[in-house]
Amino acid sequence: MALSARNLSLALGGRPVLDAVSATFVPGRVTAILGANGAGKSTLLRALAALVPAAGVTLDGSDVAGLDPRERARTIGYLPQDAAVHWNMRVRDLVALGRLPHGGGGDAAVDAALAATDTIALAPRTVRSLSGGERARVLLARVLAGEPRWLLADEPLASLDPLHQLQTLALLRAAAGRGMGVVVVLHDLTLAARIADDIVLLKDGRVLGSGTPGQVLTETRIAVGYGIEATLVAHPDGPVIVPRLPI
Numbered sequence: 001m002a003l004s005a006r007n008l009s010l011a012l013g014g015r016p017v018l019d020a021v022s023a024t025f026v027p028g029r030v031t032a033i034l035g036a037n038g039a040g041k042s043t044l045l046r047a048l049a050a051l052v053p054a055a056g057v058t059l060d061g062s063d064v065a066g067l068d069p070r071e072r073a074r075t076i077g078y079l080p081q082d083a084a085v086h087w088n089m090r091v092r093d094l095v096a097l098g099r100l101p102h103g104g105g106g107d108a109a110v111d112a113a114l115a116a117t118d119t120i121a122l123a124p125r126t127v128r129s130l131s132g133g134e135r136a137r138v139l140l141a142r143v144l145a146g147e148p149r150w151l152l153a154d155e156p157l158a159s160l161d162p163l164h165q166l167q168t169l170a171l172l173r174a175a176a177g178r179g180m181g182v183v184v185v186l187h188d189l190t191l192a193a194r195i196a197d198d199i200v201l202l203k204d205g206r207v208l209g210s211g212t213p214g215q216v217l218t219e220t221r222i223a224v225g226y227g228i229e230a231t232l233v234a235h236p237d238g239p240v241i242v243p244r245l246p247i
């Protein structure tokens with residue numbers, strides 16, 4: 001059972017953005033979607049969540065777009081890249097909104113999501129009083145509070161400090177360990193190599209490579225995908241990927 005894109009092509013505003021993308025995402029595994037700015041990562045994530053009309057995305061063999069919207073919201077948790085918070089509500093109330101697909105309730109799930117994201121101390125505060133990284137963790141907590149089977153997260157580490165980056169990676173790994181399917185858009189190649197079971201590397205809307213980090217994150221493919229030179233330095237926690245401007 002899996003979340004799959006099969007030969008997915010998508011145009012936005014008249015421009016081709018995804019071109020015959022095929023990728024399979026497996027429950028219990030962390031898949032990182034990588035690629036340069038504009039490669040199509042967010043669009044692929046949005047297509048997997050049925051947030052843009054796309055033919056060829058299936059969940060457990062059924063067309064994602066055809067699922068009952070409430071059931072889909074319970075099943076697929078989506079964390080956008082720049083989530084707007086329109087109301088200056090208390091943090092706990094915002095996280096509790098993640099329970100809406102279940103009709104509310106679930107205080108234990110809200111508490112667990114606050115704990116997992118290290119945001120318990122922020123719970124009584126108002127959202128607009130938070131720093132960027134605090135807000136990012138709270139928004140992740142809102143998605144986790146819904147206890148989805150799938151977590152699709154667009155650059156969840158972007159504004160986090162090193163401790164909270166590592167804590168967030170650990171929580172994503174733990175969630176996958178409990179059977180959740182985790183799909184995460186990342187820019188940090190070293191962290192991607194460390195966390196991901198599988199990688200899908202996009203370039204100009206096409207799949208440049210997919211497989212394990214060792215298979216995909218080669219110096220050659222990084223050069224083609226990002227236009228940089230990179231050196232992989234062996235480390236017990238996974239390769240450290242040192243980028244350089246091309247000569």
Ligand SMILES: Nc1ncnc2c1ncn2[C@@H]1O[C@H](COP(=O)(O)OP(=O)(O)OP(=O)(O)O)[C@@H](O)[C@H]1O
Nearest residue numbers: 012013015017035036037038039040041042043044
């Ligand atoms: N609504 C739209 N209309 C026209 N073009 C769009 C639209 N949305 C996205 N695009 C274009 O599609 C391409 C892919 O965008 P996408 O947001 O998926 O890239 P990305 O890989 O997530 O990039 P980044 O790393 O910068 O977040 C980009 O060239 C972008 O300009």
